[in-house]
Amino acid sequence: MLSPIDLKTVAFLVGAYPREPVFFSIVESIYVRRKTTGELVRLVNDPSRDQDNTCLELIGHGEGKLLSEAKRCSFSLFVNLMGRLTNVGLTAELQKSTSADKPAAAKGAKGAATSSDGASAGFHGRFCFDPTRSLGVAFRPLCGDQSKTVQLTYRFADVGEVELLLSLRSPIGVFNYFGRLLNNQPLSWRNFYFTNQARDLIQDEPFLNIVRGHGLGCFASIPYAGESFCVPESSKHTALLLTLLLHLRNLNIQPSDLNSAFTVRLSNS
Numbered sequence: 001m002l003s004p005i006d007l008k009t010v011a012f013l014v015g016a017y018p019r020e021p022v023f024f025s026i027v028e029s030i031y032v033r034r035k036t037t038g039e040l041v042r043l044v045n046d047p048s049r050d051q052d053n054t055c056l057e058l059i060g061h062g063e064g065k066l067l068s069e070a071k072r073c074s075f076s077l078f079v080n081l082m083g084r085l086t087n088v089g090l091t092a093e094l095q096k097s098t099s100a101d102k103p104a105a106a107k108g109a110k111g112a113a114t115s116s117d118g119a120s121a122g123f124h125g126r127f128c129f130d131p132t133r134s135l136g137v138a139f140r141p142l143c144g145d146q147s148k149t150v151q152l153t154y155r156f157a158d159v160g161e162v163e164l165l166l167s168l169r170s171p172i173g174v175f176n177y178f179g180r181l182l183n184n185q186p187l188s189w190r191n192f193y194f195t196n197q198a199r200d201l202i203q204d205e206p207f208l209n210i211v212r213g214h215g216l217g218c219f220a221s222i223p224y225a226g227e228s229f230c231v232p233e234s235s236k237h238t239a240l241l242l243t244l245l246l247h248l249r250n251l252n253i254q255p256s257d258l259n260s261a262f263t264v265r266l267s268n269s
Helices: 007-016 019-026 053-059 074-087 171-182 196-202 236-251
Strands: 027-034 040-044 090-096 105-107 113-116 123-129 152-156 160-168 218-224 227-232
Touching: 007 019, 007 090, 007 123, 007 236, 019 027, 019 074, 019 090, 019 171, 019 196, 019 236, 027 074, 040 074, 053 074, 171 236, 196 236, 218 236, 227 236
Parallel strands: none
Antiparallel strands: 027 040, 027 160, 090 123, 105 113, 152 160, 218 227
């Protein structure tokens, strides 16, 4: 639960849920390195990292600003980049492992920990681009190409070819992120999603739609510190996120984490 989410788990999650809610939940930041100059920036998935409200304009108009405005508008440019990547088919897949494959923890730029490849049970995971969504775009690796390439590369019209490194949260980190976001999130998240599937799911709600009070029609409710909190049953996006948390926890519980079974002896006396 404390280790970064592995790519095998990511492949399971994007196979079961819409990609954008999954990526916004589990991706902590994206490192972008321009191949021609080596210039490196880090875009952080945290609304508090934008220094002023004018940054929100870059979500839909970030061309040419991806590197130059990264420090001032880190979150808005993260949203812009994630939207561009999902629109051209960024996803994750399982690949069959060979005897030569060894699980290795990947280290992000400047020592930032990212996920391992999650190799186990004959399969490992990796990020890739769905070729049915990415026609005519220079990117690597393509899903299903059977290569061992794990480095994401993408060619933007405004900054040229870049290498991308997605730094992933731990399962506990996802829980903590949701808690922080609840107190510092935009009232509507719709414009932060670029795919119709995610926009239709969230409608005009915030990322997490949890309201005070306990009324009829709650998907989930809980009393806390003398107050009641409710997820309205109409909030399909928040219901999905709570289910994702449950599955994320279950996928990261190992047999060694559980209590040993008691040995019981029965006798017929």
